[in-house]
Amino acid sequence: MAAAGDEYDPTPSEDELESHLQTRNMVVNLGPSHPATHGTVRLKIELDGETIVKMDTEIGFLHRGFQKSCENVTWTQVLPYTDRLDYVASLQNNFGYLAAVENLMGVVIPERAQYIRVIGSELHRIASHLTTAGALSLELGGFGAFLYAIEARELIIDRVTELSGARLTTSYGRIGGLNRDVPEGWTDKVLKSLIKIEELAGEVEGLMTRNRIFTDRTRGTGIITKEDALDFGFTGPCLRACGVSYDVRKAKPYWVYDKLDFEVPVGVNGDNYDRYYLRVLEIAQSMKMIRQAIAQMPQGPVMVDDWRIALPPKENVYNSIEGVIAHFKLVMEGVPVPPGEAYHATESPNGELGWYLRSDGSGRPYKIHVRAPGFQILSGLGRMCEGRMLADLIPTFDTINMIGGEVEQ
Amino acid sequence: MRIGFLFVSAALILGGFFSLMAAAYALSGFLEGVGIEHLGIHGLSGIGVIAVVMLGGVMVLSTLLTMAERKWSALIQNRVGPNRIHLPIPGLKDNALFGLPHIAPDVLKMLSKEAFRPKAANKFLFDLAPMLAFGPVFALFAIVPAGPTLDIFGHRVMMAVASPDFGLLYLFAIASLAVYGTSLAGWSSNNKFALLGGVRASSQMISYEVALGLSLVGMMISFSTVRLSGVGGIAESQAAYLWSTHIGSLDVGLPMWGIFIQPLGFVLFFAASFAETKRAPFDSPEGESEIVGYFLEYSGMQFGMFMISEFVEVVVLSGVLVTIFFGAWHLPFGNEALQQVQFLRDYPILMGALFGTVFWLKVLALIFLQLLIRWTFPRFRYDQVQNLGWKILLPMGLFNLFVTGALILWDPSLRYLALFGFVVIGIFLFLSLTPPRQVRLAEAAADDHGGGHGHGGHDDHGDAHALPANTH
Numbered sequence: 101m102a103a104a105g106d107e108y109d110p111t112p113s114e115d116e117l118e119s120h121l122q123t124r125n126m127v128v129n130l131g132p133s134h135p136a137t138h139g140t141v142r143l144k145i146e147l148d149g150e151t152i153v154k155m156d157t158e159i160g161f162l163h164r165g166f167q168k169s170c171e172n173v174t175w176t177q178v179l180p181y182t183d184r185l186d187y188v189a190s191l192q193n194n195f196g197y198l199a200a201v202e203n204l205m206g207v208v209i210p211e212r213a214q215y216i217r218v219i220g221s222e223l224h225r226i227a228s229h230l231t232t233a234g235a236l237s238l239e240l241g242g243f244g245a246f247l248y249a250i251e252a253r254e255l256i257i258d259r260v261t262e263l264s265g266a267r268l269t270t271s272y273g274r275i276g277g278l279n280r281d282v283p284e285g286w287t288d289k290v291l292k293s294l295i296k297i298e299e300l301a302g303e304v305e306g307l308m309t310r311n312r313i314f315t316d317r318t319r320g321t322g323i324i325t326k327e328d329a330l331d332f333g334f335t336g337p338c339l340r341a342c343g344v345s346y347d348v349r350k351a352k353p354y355w356v357y358d359k360l361d362f363e364v365p366v367g368v369n370g371d372n373y374d375r376y377y378l379r380v381l382e383i384a385q386s387m388k389m390i391r392q393a394i395a396q397m398p399q400g401p402v403m404v405d406d407w408r409i410a411l412p413p414k415e416n417v418y419n420s421i422e423g424v425i426a427h428f429k430l431v432m433e434g435v436p437v438p439p440g441e442a443y444h445a446t447e448s449p450n451g452e453l454g455w456y457l458r459s460d461g462s463g464r465p466y467k468i469h470v471r472a473p474g475f476q477i478l479s480g481l482g483r484m485c486e487g488r489m490l491a492d493l494i495p496t497f498d499t500i501n502m503i504g505g506e507v508e509q
Numbered sequence: 510m511r512i513g514f515l516f517v518s519a520a521l522i523l524g525g526f527f528s529l530m531a532a533a534y535a536l537s538g539f540l541e542g543v544g545i546e547h548l549g550i551h552g553l554s555g556i557g558v559i560a561v562v563m564l565g566g567v568m569v570l571s572t573l574l575t576m577a578e579r580k581w582s583a584l585i586q587n588r589v590g591p592n593r594i595h596l597p598i599p600g601l602k603d604n605a606l607f608g609l610p611h612i613a614p615d616v617l618k619m620l621s622k623e624a625f626r627p628k629a630a631n632k633f634l635f636d637l638a639p640m641l642a643f644g645p646v647f648a649l650f651a652i653v654p655a656g657p658t659l660d661i662f663g664h665r666v667m668m669a670v671a672s673p674d675f676g677l678l679y680l681f682a683i684a685s686l687a688v689y690g691t692s693l694a695g696w697s698s699n700n701k702f703a704l705l706g707g708v709r710a711s712s713q714m715i716s717y718e719v720a721l722g723l724s725l726v727g728m729m730i731s732f733s734t735v736r737l738s739g740v741g742g743i744a745e746s747q748a749a750y751l752w753s754t755h756i757g758s759l760d761v762g763l764p765m766w767g768i769f770i771q772p773l774g775f776v777l778f779f780a781a782s783f784a785e786t787k788r789a790p791f792d793s794p795e796g797e798s799e800i801v802g803y804f805l806e807y808s809g810m811q812f813g814m815f816m817i818s819e820f821v822e823v824v825v826l827s828g829v830l831v832t833i834f835f836g837a838w839h840l841p842f843g844n845e846a847l848q849q850v851q852f853l854r855d856y857p858i859l860m861g862a863l864f865g866t867v868f869w870l871k872v873l874a875l876i877f878l879q880l881l882i883r884w885t886f887p888r889f890r891y892d893q894v895q896n897l898g899w900k901i902l903l904p905m906g907l908f909n910l911f912v913t914g915a916l917i918l919w920d921p922s923l924r925y926l927a928l929f930g931f932v933v934i935g936i937f938l939f940l941s942l943t944p945p946r947q948v949r950l951a952e953a954a955a956d957d958h959g960g961g962h963g964h965g966g967h968d969d970h971g972d973a974h975a976l977p978a979n980t981h
Contacts, residue, residue, distance in 0.1 A: 126701055128701045128702065128705075135797055135798045135801070136798045136799060147705075150705070150709075150891055150892075237887060238798070239798035239799075240798075240887035240888055241789050241790065241792065241796075241798070241886070241887045241888030242885070242886060242887035242888075243582070243586065243884065244585055244586045244884055244885060247586040247587065247588065248586075248587070251587065307885070308887075311886065311887065313790055313886050313887050313888070313889055313893075314887050316889070316890070316893050317887060317888075317889075317890055317893075489890065489891065489892065490705070490799065490800070491793065491796070491799055491890040491891055492890070493799075494798055494799050
């Protein structure tokens with residue numbers, strides 16, 4: 101604008117012609133209740149057209165006070181709370197927590213229990229990966245693959261139900277082993293289910309892996325570099341997709357993972373496609389592991405033979421004073437975890453599920469902190485999405501597989 | 510039991526189409542006669558076509574499609590689909606009737622819901638948008654001939670509402686009007702997500718019009734006409750044979766269908782018109798998992814209008830495709846023989862109904878194809894849709910146009926064009942049947958943490974190395 105008094109010059113200056121239209125960025129809220137944000141999370145997005153300029157991730161809608169709740173119950177009673185962390189793979193949380201407590205106590209569980217834990221963990225890893233791949237397809241508009249994946253997951257949930265009695269809130273396993281052995285004929289059923297799951301996973305893969313539209317949507321989107329991923333603290337498939345071969349099962353083997361022959365697939369580009377395809381490969385590896393574990397699984401007890409940790413058999417409780425006392429002390433005071441602190445990690449479907457436990461010897465946890473893999477990965481979501489298109493956010497959010505329960509605890 | 514049921518439903522479908530078309534011819538012939546004899550005007554048969562073919566055919570088919578989509582998608586996804594409503598009629602109590610009774614409560618729900626309007630929305634435009642989205646789509650069918658032109662009650666009756674000289678140009682003109690409905694819906698709702706959807710829709714629909722038009726030019730120059738119906742129109746020209754012979758009185762041969770002489774044009778037009786209908790995989794304006802869609806703020810029957818216009822689009826698009834590329838109402842062979850049957854010549858209504866049934870069956874097949882695509886593919890990204898339109902469909906359309914033009918100049922009988930068409934079909938078949946080259950696989954780097962890995966005694970489990978991993 102010419103100031104008052106200036107002579108009007110009809111020839112426009114170069115700047116005037118070149119200057120862009122003055123626009124404002126648009127701020128939209130994706131979530132907390134939005135079809136793409138499964139698990140309640142709010143994504144505050146500043147958009148320039150369709151491009152994400154800035155993104156804030158806001159969590160806390162599913163906060164349940166997990167840590168504080170754990171401090172008020174005995175070590176065994178923490179178990180049901182862990183179901184609700186990564187509810188897609190609750191056995192992983194159960195066993196991860198138990199392994200951490202056993203680590204703090206210095207207890208080695210019977211080998212059969214270790215094998216069953218491996219089988220359960222890997223079953224739930226397959227379930228989680230299938231859900232991720234299916235949800236990815238669903239949100240890209242391919243409803244069919246999602247339902248095939250869910251059908252396969254349903255088989256796993258059926259097997260888990262036979263194992264633990266619950267579909268999602270498994271609470272399976274106890275400190276020192278397992279509360280009960282696998283049902284009769286269960287392993288055969290698992291093997292049969294695996295065949296069907298393989299078939300369904302093949303359908304899912306057939307609909308997605310080589311689908312041009314799918315690869316266009318996922319390749320080169322949601323990229324994170326190896327350095328950034330390490331800085332953010334990524335673990336699991338999201339880190340391995342960047343090319344870092346880090347898997348707790350290999351890096352620090354627990355239970356019987358060192359007796360199983362499996363490989364850790366590693367990606368190259370760290371984009372959505374790698375994260376998706378890595379999960380597909382891991383499903384195959386998990387199946388291999390389950391088959392090996394079932395073949396190798398020895399007979400024997402599934403619980404340590406120590407009445408300070410394991411509940412005594414009922415006939416001892418009813419008929420002997422030692423049994424009654426052991427039972428009473430276990431129920432009223434809890435498992436005597438010695439004072440001290442420990443960090444123990446297992447490989448959950450999303451990455452390193454770490455448990456930092458501190459005990460003061462009172463029978464209840466003094467402090468429990470969960471290093472949920474999803475939290476670190478969610479914090480990197482902004483880095484993956486800023487400067488990219490809004491539509492890329494959707495597959496990215498899916499492939500990082502954010503689970504509200506474990507991120508917000 | 511099940512096979513019997515299938516026969517009954519197939520007979521119902523055939524009978525439905527047949528009686529629909531018979532009614533259309535009868536009513537149109539009657540109206541034409543009334544018009545000419547009492548009012549002195551031609552073309553009243555169009556009213557009969559509107560009443561029977563468009564309202565009775567297109568609209569009913571679209572309504573049934575709401576259920577067919579749910580049932581067919583259930584088939585694709587290994588589900589049962591809606592089957593909860595049973596009619597309290599003796600004998601049918603235990604039969605879900607393919608879920609058809611679900612249509613009634615669906616419509617009742619839509620009609621009885623509150624038509625909510627956001628406070629800050631522009632009242633006029635907000636109410637106008639659903640109508641603008643529905644109207645043009647429905648009007649598209651006006652130039653599609655659903656059957657042959659016949660003499661009914663002594664008057665020539667054309668099975669299209671109108672047969673303008675500009676034929677296909679009407680199609681392009683009206684199709685481009687549909688963009689107003691969607692963009693206005695997005696704009697007037699005063700909602701950010703709806704706005705994004707409206708912007709996406711308008712840019713997508715406008716840019717695909719170019720490819721849409723270009724893909725049909727090949728057909729236009731093949732038959733040197735832009736008219737669809739009427740003598741010399743694209744629909745009737747396709748009845749001619751490229752190569753033919755007679756077996757007895759039956760004429761057999763390869764008809765001049767658009768799919769044979771213009772397969773590339775068909776694929777381009779199909780893709781472009783799919784993008785125009787905004788259905789998956791081109792449904793980024795809707796993108797329910799991203800931005801929910803341009804009709805986000807609509808409820809009740811206003812939302813229903815958007816939904817039903819989508820289904821009408823499917824039917825109309827199938828009708829257009831059948832007319833331009835699949836020989837309209839013609840059978841692939843035996844048309845001449847059928848037209849010589851004395852019984853049918855005596856009762857032209859029956860002949861019209863017969864050919865009309867052929868038309869609707871082809872439409873039904875193409876509807877199924879569209880739903881198959883819609884339920885198989887994921888969604889394009891907004892900019893990839895543009896890339897496909899401008900960088901692939903448009904150059905291919907130009908290529909198709911030049912090749913078609915050259916081949917027609919060389920051989921006006923269109924046989925060389927058909928040979929070229931076979932080559933194209935062969936290429937498409939080759940591309941879709943050969944397995945794609947191996948996708949880039951995530952390479953397994955040597956695992957340097959793997960202490961204790963690969964213990965002896967487990968090698969018998971570890972030989973399934975189909976996976977691209979080289980851990981050892």
